[in-house]
Amino acid sequence: MAPPEEIKGPEANALPDSATLPAELAALYLCISPAQLADLRKSKRPEGRTGSNSNPSVIRPVEGGAAGPKDPVLYQLGTLREYAKAHPGPSAFDTALNSGLLGWVSAKLPFFAEREPRIKRGKRVLIGGAWDRADPLREQRFIALAKGRIRFTSLTCAEAAVSLWANVASHAAFAEKGLALLRSETQAIESSLAATAQLAQTHPQD
Structure with missing residues (x-):
């Protein structure tokens, strides 16, 4: 572009x-x-x-x-x-971000990214969420975007979480949302397994 x-x-x-x-x-x-x-x-x-x-x-x-x-x-x-x-009100991007694990792995969101890849494998380094209107640096990033100093790319949240980021704190804050979803899913699965075991003890099959 x-x-x-x-x-x-x-x-x-x-x-x-x-x-x-x-x-x-x-x-x-x-x-x-x-x-x-x-x-x-x-x-x-x-x-x-x-x-x-x-x-x-x-x-x-x-x-x-x-x-x-x-x-x-x-x-x-x-x-x-x-x-x-x-x-x-919340945008479609906000809704996708907060729609649970399915949205995390399937919905594409726009991210600001560095213009050129830093490593030999060609991974672009992410800077932040381009939809995040609460980001105090968003206006400055639009200036940089308009001047061609950075770009934006569409990724799923899962893809973004395993990408490289320019800022450790920003990456950690974003990744924690995904980790929290995984913990919640893990707890739900473990709870169901425990309930199944209890059902089997209470009402054993003939």
Whole structure:
């Protein structure tokens, strides 16, 4: 993914509202898929009229941002922030993360990752969860992402937990969620085995 040139301004703790993001990064910023963002762009009011920027369920791209069909659709960051404030609930990524062991091993989540692999086997080093809106460094990482200094990759939580990370504490905090799920599953299995043994003692089969 080539770094977009629309992001301007000095590197700081937050991007300005006037900054623009291409659709792929805008969707990532909102913790939704590009397809969901495209649907929001086409959303209409109940009476059939196209919505406006005052409608919090509609996200309008920057007018004139795409001169041709191959030009990227751009979104102003201020518009994305307004939408995020109007929809503060958990994202699909949050739901997947908290959906138990099945979600841990099957659902793909976006992670920030270093641009180049550090080791010969080609493993990319993860930096953190790109959907984690509580991360105080998230805005800075979007600046780095837009400038091509880092990238994002989609992994299951299980894949991320066994990956290399740039920060030991971040890796440990994330991995603990998976370890807790495994402990819970192990305890459930052991409890069922004990219950089966007790059933066999109380009601032995003929």
